[in-house]
Amino acid sequence: MDAVVWTAVGSLTVWLWLLLGQGFFWRTDLRLPPRREPDDWPAVCVVVPARDEAGVLPASLPTLLAQDYPGRAEVFLVDDGSSDGTGELARDLARAHGGLPLTVDSPGEPPAGWTGKLWAVRHGIALARTREPVYLLLTDADIAHAPDSLRTLVAAAHTGGFDLVSQMARLRVESVWERLVVPAFVYFFAQLYPFRWIAVRGGRTAAAAGGCVLLRADTAERARIPDAVRHAVIDDVALARAVKRAGGHIWLGLAERVDSVRPYPRLRDLWRMVARSAFAQLRHNPLLLLGTVLGLALVYLVPPLALVTGLVVGSTGTAAAGGLAWLLMTATYLPMLRYYRQPRWLAPLLPVTAFLYLLMTVDSAVQHYRGRGAAWKGRTYARPGTVLDER
Known part of the structure; x- marks a missing residue:
């Protein structure tokens, strides 16, 4: 004994x-830091990699197009070889809902050494750079944003001097298995990457939540995003580490009005x-x-x-x-x-x-x-x- x-x-x-x-790590009170709205709102390009997302796009894309952003903003949806009509559905949704300008394009199959998502992100960033944005919002196709999401993200980054601001989207919790597994997923993530340590300048802890990442365009170029992390399966953490290695100041916290609409109804x-x-x-x-x-x-x-x-x-x-x-x-x-x-x-x-x-x-x-x-x-x-x- x-x-x-x-x-x-x-x-x-x-x-x-x-x-x-x-x-x-167990505290859940870390939300977007104090912020004030800038006098001159910087230009933002939203990059959305999407592969076979027709099932969730009607609940997510219109929320991006409807962003109440005072500055110049537009959306680039990159169709990563979908077989379910994701690209055409995105165009239909833009015609039906209006809002921010939408560009839909496809980069073709990724070459050796690239994950499909990061190859799509690379293509989207290349398209966005022709518009000379100050910020890039990298967001997944299953993420729904409140109308002021982009506005508050930019205000937080501007006020705090952050190169990267990321919010952990609230995942869907409806089925029995989602209730048992999903909150623990975020709990374990926070245990591995305590959010309060991430924002410490010069600290070693770095992480982001890939569903919602606002990134300064010049920082992305300096950190060689996404080329530097092109093979990463856990791309959000790898991206945050690359930004921090390049001297960037990053922040991660829980979201209030940024939600994943992707269902996980079964244990499998x-x-x-x-x-x-x-x-x-x-x-x-x-x-x-x-x-x-x-x-x-x-x-x-x-x-x-x-x-x-x-x-x-x-x-x-x-x-x-x-x-x-x-x-x-x-x-x-x-x-x-x-x-x-x-x-x-x-x-x-x-x-x-x-x-x-x-x-x-x-x-x-x-x-x-x-x-x-x-x-x-x-x-x-x-x-x-x-x-x-x-x-």
Whole structure:
């Protein structure tokens, strides 16, 4: 029992450190920083990479076209080889809704060494640069924006002197599996990349949320975006790191009125979303995979197991350490559930969700070694430095 007790105490120690020493990652009060509107609104170009997005485009594209922006702005939707009529649907929506000018174009298939999305982004930025914008808004085709979204992003970047301002869009949470998995996805992301550390000048932590990234055009050129990250599967984090390496000042926080409209109704939909990039996050390193599995087990699985074991065998120390660790885990998850307007009773189930993420991570590695890793919308990407397999 000594080993069990010490394992439970180790888990509790980790949770005490996470509570106080990991940038208060569990707090969800970080919104767009204080801002004032500029006297002269800078020109902005919105770049939207889209591949087979006909199902979500009617709920997202009109919100971009309807932006209430006082300066010059236009939208470039880059059709990345869609087979469902995404490009033509975008033109139809622009004709029906009006608003900001829309250009729809396609770059063709990406060459070796490029992911499809970043090849589309490259093409969109090249088109946008002919308009000489001060800012680029990189946003995904499944993201719906409130009418003042662009306005507030530019005001925040202008006021704070940020080269990159990103908002973590509020993901859809409607199905049972979305309720169980989605808030935890954002919680785990914030734990890995504490938002308060990201904004620290000269700090090492860098991340962005790819669904909503406002980027200074001159900073993008200086950081060689997107060429510098052309092979990245987790492109938003790679982009933020490139900007920070180039001396850029970045900010990331939670959104209030920027929402993803993409549904993930079944577990397999969410599984695919996580597993496609989990092993890439670990740099395809088996040792990092092993460390991650052991870490997830220690942090999330040991507390409830220790509590039950301690109660069964009558070990007060084991039960107390496990119970306190589980209590801290639950308490730190509650703010994220409130942000997603979910019931509090889901908080104690975080170990169940963490176990699912553990299995998704292992499956990501298995699929990688089977040659099916990082698969998305008909394309499978090899690790950087190898030949890109287009399917």
